[in-house]
Amino acid sequence: MVIHEYAGIVTELPDRECPHCGKIMGAWLAPPETGWNVILICNNNNCAHYLGSEDDIIHKREDSHLGCRYAEDPDNGFKPVNVLAVCPH
Numbered sequence: 117m118v119i120h121e122y123a124g125i126v127t128e129l130p131d132r133e134c135p136h137c138g139k140i141m142g143a144w145l146a147p148p149e150t151g152w153n154v155i156l157i158c159n160n161n162n163c164a165h166y167l168g169s170e171d172d173i174i175h176k177r178e179d180s181h182l183g184c185r186y187a188e189d190p191d192n193g194f195k196p197v198n199v200l201a202v203c204p205h
């Protein structure tokens with residue numbers, strides 16, 4: 117069970133493994149503009165999905181080092197979503 121608490125609102129989410137690296141994903145409150153609530157996100161910097169995503173981003177700046185983390189939206193039947201994140205490498 118992954119428990120996320122923010123502003124007094126507790127969200128309980130099941131443990132779910134990232135299909136790309138097998139790590140248990142963590143809860144993350146997405147920014148309001150995404151339209152998501154609390155989602156499950158893979159925080160593994162060595163995740164194959166994350167490392168492989170850097171070249172796929174169109175129009176990204178050369179020096180931005182952005183990658184896509186794998187995430188699932190519990191409010192939408194755990195539909196896979198991509199979250200843009202800064203790549204550490």
Ligand SMILES: [Zn+2]
Nearest residue numbers: 134137158163
């Ligand atoms: Zn992963």
